[in-house]
Amino acid sequence: MVIGITSCNSKINGNNTPTSPIEEEIILQDNRNEQLLVDANNNDPIPAAYLLGDWIEKLKGKRVAIVGNQTSVVKTQDTIISKEWKTKEKLRYTHLVDTLLAHGIDIKRVFAPEHGFRGTADAGATIKDGIDSQTGLPIISLYGKNKKPYKKQLEDVDVVLFDIQDVGARFYTYISTLHYVMEACAQYDKKLIVLDRPNPNGHYIDGPILEQEHQSFVGMHPVPVIHGMTIGEYALMINGENWLENNLVANLEIIECKNYTHDSSYSIPIKPSPNLPNDQAINLYPSLCFFEGTDVSVGRGTEMQFQVYGSPSLVKYTDFDFTPTPNVGAKRPKFNGKKCYGVDLRDYKKLDHLNLEFLVDAFAKAPSKQNFFNSFFTKLAGTKTLQAQIEKGMTAQEITATWEKGLEDYQEIRKNYLLYK
Structure with a gap:
């Protein structure tokens, strides 16, 4: 049985065909007690969200909040049979929210990062709260004045599920949102499950280490510009290095990717933000x-x-x-x-x-x-050192040489939190 499902602001046209602003038409395979059919015949990296059978039972009977955006999708496989074709298989994507609703999960609300739930807002633009037109779920912005969920917004929640595609750069703000979500979960005693995704820039580590006096939402932690970690590994580091307020520690569980190493090539199927198109x-x-x-x-x-x-x-x-x-x-x-x-x-x-x-x-x-x-x-x-070095006329090679000690120290810390080779 195949169930046609649209994304959270999709429409159904007159022929009952789903149309969606998310970049692929989406159909969900109704195999509720089994793992979704994904990449069964190859060794490509598989995001944790695709491996529904590995984690959905953890949400049964729980009240759930989702932290997600347009990249929070599940890859599914449907079989199309028609008069013109004998049988043809097509791979599709369905939004995580739609997938969980179809499986009877009690979702209370969705928290959205920079660029919004659908990922179309300008960088730095204020994201407003709202109601999703398709599901009626409340959408709460975590970009702007409210970067961390309030106690009231988590009172009726047992589990927070985090699933956002990161790109491995310190100033890409999804890891800052992760920090504040972890902090809120720790403060209000909520379980946090992170569905891990491959890091397309996970094959190297480079750049100056952030100095704490320059901490901001585009750089919260003493890590290099390219940190070389998945978002799940990064969450473990936030906990393990006591970076949360008042040394709080989140009740954290990471659902791991499959077939992934830090040397893996990974092509993100949906733009992680409007200005990263490929x-x-x-x-x-x-x-x-x-x-x-x-x-x-x-x-x-x-x-x-x-x-x-x-x-x-x-x-x-x-x-x-x-x-x-x-x-x-x-x-x-x-x-x-x-x-x-x-x-x-x-x-x-x-x-x-x-x-x-x-x-x-x-x-x-x-x-x-x-x-x-x-x-x-x-x-x-x-x-401030980088600007001063460039203004002084130092070459790129001379500047990068000054990062070596900081990168060596960081790699000693990083290795404590790696889930993948």
Whole structure:
């Protein structure tokens, strides 16, 4: 039996065919007492959410809150039979919320991180609370004034289920949301289950260690820019290093991925945020995000986000140019409507290190050094030292050499929390 299910703001058209804003049409296999059919014949990494049989019994009879967004999906397999085809199998995705509701799980509410429940809001945009039009579930924002669930919002909850795709960079705010959810669960004695997902940038560790005086929502912990951990491993580190308020420790359980190591290649099937549209952008993101604290665009307002960089002032940089205009996830992009000259990285090789050469070279070519950096740069870097080093004229190699001791110390800590090789 196959049940047609839509995502949380999907509609049913006149032919009873589900249509969904989540990037795939979604159908849920009704095998409620079995594990969903996923990647049975290969060794590709499998997110924990797909392995329903490994964890759904833990939610039976419990009152559940979900922390999720558009990446919180379950991969399912349905069989389509028609007059034209004998039998044809297609892989689909269904939202985690829809999956659990179909299995009779009592969901009380959904908590949403930056970019919102559906992942369409601009970076830094205020996310408002609301009611999901399809399910009637309350949607509570954890981005803005309320970064941590209130006691009242957890009073009727037994278990909090966290399932969000991370990309492995310190300034990607989903791990900050994880911190505050863990803190609330510890304060109010709630069980937290994290459905782990592979880290597409989990194959390396690099960058300066955050200094605590520069702690912010884009950098909460003393880790490097690329931390080399899954979100489940990161949760274990938050607990184990006593980073929660007043040394609280969350009642935490990690449901592990299958077939994953830190050397695994993993392609995220659904954009983790509006401006990370593909594997190339996700791989370049840790290196290019520094430009968000400068007078240089990373392509927001184009279809090449985090795959290009440039500005109107870099006229003699190269022959490549782009012009940002408003689009989904960038209503007011930097240099809106202005031609930017810079570098096209869409075919750049896959990085296994933090590439500072982009930043150092752009600074060297900037006509106004005084206006190149803004105050956000130090928050992203987690230290004032990086800006000073670039302004001093140090090379990328000279700068990265200064990180070595901090990275060695961090790796000694990290190894205590690894779930995967």
